[in-house]
Each structure stands twice: as C-alpha cells, then as structure tokens.
Amino acid sequence: MPMPAERMDVELSVNGRDYTRRQVEARRTLADFLREDLSLTGTHLGCEHGACGACTVLIDDAPVRSCLTLAVQANGTRIRTVEGLGTDGELHAVQKAFKQHHALQCGFCTPGFLTASVALLEENPSPTELEVREWLSGNICRCTGYQFIVDAVLAAAAELRERRGAGTGSPA
Amino acid sequence: MKPAPFSYAAPHSVEECLDLLSRYGTDAKLMAGGQSLMPLLSLRMARPSVIIDINRIPGLDAWEVTGEGVRIGARVRQRSLERDRALRAEIPLMAEAVQFIGHPATRSRGTIVGSMCHADPAAELQVCAILLGAAFRLRSHSGDRVVSAEEFFLDALTTAVGEEELVEEVRLPLPVVGAGYSFSEVSRRHGDFAMVSVGCIVTRDAQGRLDESAVALGGIGSRAQRFRLGDYAPGATAVPALFADFARHVAETIEPDADLHASTEYRRALAAHLVQQGLDVAASRTESGAQ
Numbered sequence: 001m002p003m004p005a006e007r008m009d010v011e012l013s014v015n016g017r018d019y020t021r022r023q024v025e026a027r028r029t030l031a032d033f034l035r036e037d038l039s040l041t042g043t044h045l046g047c048e049h050g051a052c053g054a055c056t057v058l059i060d061d062a063p064v065r066s067c068l069t070l071a072v073q074a075n076g077t078r079i080r081t082v083e084g085l086g087t088d089g090e091l092h093a094v095q096k097a098f099k100q101h102h103a104l105q106c107g108f109c110t111p112g113f114l115t116a117s118v119a120l121l122e123e124n125p126s127p128t129e130l131e132v133r134e135w136l137s138g139n140i141c142r143c144t145g146y147q148f149i150v151d152a153v154l155a156a157a158a159e160l161r162e163r164r165g166a167g168t169g170s171p172a
Numbered sequence: 173m174k175p176a177p178f179s180y181a182a183p184h185s186v187e188e189c190l191d192l193l194s195r196y197g198t199d200a201k202l203m204a205g206g207q208s209l210m211p212l213l214s215l216r217m218a219r220p221s222v223i224i225d226i227n228r229i230p231g232l233d234a235w236e237v238t239g240e241g242v243r244i245g246a247r248v249r250q251r252s253l254e255r256d257r258a259l260r261a262e263i264p265l266m267a268e269a270v271q272f273i274g275h276p277a278t279r280s281r282g283t284i285v286g287s288m289c290h291a292d293p294a295a296e297l298q299v300c301a302i303l304l305g306a307a308f309r310l311r312s313h314s315g316d317r318v319v320s321a322e323e324f325f326l327d328a329l330t331t332a333v334g335e336e337e338l339v340e341e342v343r344l345p346l347p348v349v350g351a352g353y354s355f356s357e358v359s360r361r362h363g364d365f366a367m368v369s370v371g372c373i374v375t376r377d378a379q380g381r382l383d384e385s386a387v388a389l390g391g392i393g394s395r396a397q398r399f400r401l402g403d404y405a406p407g408a409t410a411v412p413a414l415f416a417d418f419a420r421h422v423a424e425t426i427e428p429d430a431d432l433h434a435s436t437e438y439r440r441a442l443a444a445h446l447v448q449q450g451l452d453v454a455a456s457r458t459e460s461g462a463q
Contacts, residue, residue, distance in 0.1 A: 002184070002188065005179055027213075029174075050211050070210075073225060116277060137361070138363060
C-alpha cells in the first residue's frame with residue numbers, strides 16, 4: 001500500500017521538454033506547478049475553481065483545466081501549454097488567426113482560448129460555427145466578446161485544411 | 173484559492189485502495205476526475221487530510237456489455253460518452269445527456285461514476301441513473317454490495333456510500349427494445365447547472381400500453397425524481413393529450429426549490445414544458461415512431 005505523502009516527485013514532459021524528479025506538494029495544482037515551479041507563466045489563472053477556462057492546457061492532447069488537476073496527477077503525462085503551440089518563432093495557425101481577426105483585447109483569457117481551440121481543431125478539422133461556440137462555452141472572455149474569437153477559429157480551421165490539402169496534393 | 177495541505181496516495185489496485193480506505197476512511201476523500209472535488213478543495217469547503225487518487229488503478233477505466241447490461245468502471249471519463257460510438261449505442265440516453273455536462277475541458281477529466289458519487293441534484297447523470305434504474309457496485313474490506321440508484325442517492329451531495337467504500341462501477345440496463353429515449357434541459361448558459369433537466373423513455377408492451385414509459389427530473393430538489401406513466405394513467409395506449417396531461421401532473425407534484433436562478437413557479441413551468449416535449453421526442457424515436 002503506498003503511504004500517503006504531502007510531497008512527492010513527478011516526471012513529465014512539457015512542450016517537448018522532459019522534467020525529471022521535480023518535487024511538488026501534493027496540493028499543488030498543475031497550473032501553479034507550471035507557473036511557479038517551471039516559470040511557464042503563459043498559462044493564466046482567472047478564477048482558480050474551474051469556471052473561467054483561462055488555465056486550459058493539453059494533457060496527452062486532451063484539453064483540461066490545469067487549476068482542477070493536481071500536479072502529481074500529471075505524473076508521466078505529456079503536456080502542451082500556450083508556449084508550446086508555435087514552432088521556431090512561428091505562431092500556430094490559431095494564434096495567427098486570433099491576431100488577424102482581433103480575437104483579443106486584454107489577452108488575459110487568450111491562452112485558454114488558444115489551447116482549447118487547438119484541441120478542437122485537432123479532433124475536428126471542420127467544425128461548424130455552432131460546434132466552435134459549444135466547444136468554447138467553457139472559456140470566458142470579459143472584454144473582446146466572442147464573435148471575433150469564433151471568426152478566428154473558423155479561419156484557422158480553413159487555413160489548416162488548406163495547408164493539409166496542399167501537403168497531400170488533394171483538393172482542400 | 174489554494175487547497176489546504178493534504179497527503180496524497182495513488183494506489184495501483186482496488187485492494188490497495190480498500191486498504192487505504194479502511195485505514196484513513198474517515199479523513200480521506202476519493203478522487204477520480206476531480207472536477208467537482210477540486211473546486212471544493214480550492215475554496216476550502218472540503219478539507220480532507222488524505223486524498224486517495226484512483227486514476228492509477230488499472231481496470232477501472234474499462235466498460236463492458238454483459239447479459240444484464242453495461243458495466244462502467246469508476247475511471248471512465250465523460251468524454252467516452254461523446255467519442256466512443258460503441259458505448260454511445262449502449263446508453264443512448266446518456267449519450268444525449270453528456271453534451272449538457274460542463275464543457276469539453278471538464279468532461280475530459282470528469283468521470284461518469286464520479287459525477288454520480290458527487291450527487292449534485294442538478295447533475296444530468298443522476299437523472300439518467302434514476303430513470304434507467306442503475307445499480308452501483310460498492311467494495312470495501314467489510315464486504316461488497318450492490319445498491320440501486322433509488323437507494324444510492326440520499327440527498328443533495330449525499331449518497332449511501334460508506335466512508336470505507338469504493339464505488340467500483342455503475343451498472344446500467346441495456347436499452348429497452350423498441351423504446352425511444354430523450355434528454356433535455358434548460359440552463360442559463362450552455363454547460364451551467366440545469367434549472368430543470370428531464371430524461372424520458374417511451375416504451376410500449378405487446379398490447380401497446382405505455383405503462384413502463386417514464387420521466388426523471390433533475391434540478392427540482394435535493395435529488396432526481398422518477399415518474400412512471402403507468403402510475404398516472406394505467407393501461408393507457410394512445411391518447412392525444414396524454415403526454416400533456418402527464419406533464420402537468422408531474423409539474424404539479426414536484427416541489428422545486430426557489431433560488432437566485434429560478435423561482436418555484438418557473439421551475440414547474442419548465443418541468444411541464446420539458447416533460448411534454450421530451451416525451452414527444454422520445455415517442456418519435458420509438459420503433460413505431462408515433463405516440
């Protein structure tokens with residue numbers, strides 16, 4: 001029987017980088033672990049009790065609220081945060097679309113919207129507007145409004161489909 | 173908004189979990205998806221000294237169909253109800269209800285059994301369990317037992333699960349042949365707690381009687397409530413106003429609480445509307461397709 005402990009070691013991968021034997025308090029949320037222990041402050045904390053969606057990250061490709069997950073529960077997983085969406089100085093198609101469509105003003109909620117949107121498009125490359133709205137219903141924005149965000153996600157979906165079509169030689 | 177300190181253990185077998193429960197049961201809290209427990213910890217409305225995380229126990233993440241029905245392990249995520257077509261086909265009511273449970277990012281962690289154990293009176297899965305006549309398999313070192321949904325849900329946030337017990341699985345009967353199911357609800361915002369939610373089954377016996385048709389309602393009090401059509405109109409077959417009359421009867425019988433979001437009267441009106449509409453939809457999905 002494993003004895004309950006207040007601190008333990010975790011090993012996990014974040015944005016392709018492996019972290020080994022990082023000691024954390026059992027009560028540490030994944031969000032606080034990312035921000036405070038790994039200095040990955042792109043993941044934002046709004047409400048800290050699962051209402052706002054700002055802290056959404058991808059654990060093994062599934063979108064989760066990092067404030068509702070303990071760091072110790074992420075042991076052995078592969079995590080992607082907003083910092084890991086782009087590659088080599090190039091923004092992810094979803095990030096570019098947010099910029100082009102003015103899908104952010106203050107930007108506080110944006111990391112959560114970006115990670116949630118990436119998860120949606122990885123699962124469903126051709127979402128309808130209703131599907132985008134339903135998927136993002138768990139993320140709250142208090143200044144931009146949602147119309148431009150929905151526009152951006154639909155534009156990114158089209159862009160990614162076009163890229164994939166061009167890559168395989170099949171029509172987009 | 174940080175949880176108070178606690179000790180944490182992640183057992184690797186049901187036996188280890190039961191060992192931990194028998195040792196720390198009174199001070200411990202089991203965690204599966206954590207989507208209800210984590211907010212309570214962060215708000216410090218719950219302060220257990222030990223968290224027992226069942227996410228490392230193999231086997232609990234599986235579901236299977238047996239002769240008696242579908243058995244769903246304690247770790248099966250709510251997302252499985254969206255993504256696993258085979259599972260959706262076995263429990264069409266829950267497959268329809270899942271879209272109303274929180275959001276994708278909570279459903280990818282939250283579990284089916286965990287939601288039922290949390291026993292929020294507005295929770296969609298409690299309504300499904302009550303309507304379908306679910307049963308829960310409880311394990312502990314004092315012995316194993318099977319508890320029906322009617323006996324399982326005692327009150328708001330309160331179940332029959334003992335301090336040293338683990339809910340290993342929920343068992344749901346297979347769909348009734350030829351029956352139609354529907355689930356709907358009204359909430360202020362998609363994914364919010366339902367003001368009223370309604371699950372329906374419409375089914376006929378060989379003589380065409382609708383007696384075993386039923387509805388269950390959530391968000392109307394301390395737990396979900398089930399109403400069987402045969403108790404209201406025994407032997408009824410096809411009466412044009414039957415569903416509307418039954419819906420009115422149900423709405424007058426329930427005693428919903430009033431809160432910030434909805435008055436008692438408004439909840440009754442929602443119940444009458446959702447029950448009638450839900451029965452019509454379920455009837456259209458029966459084999460015969462007609463009321």
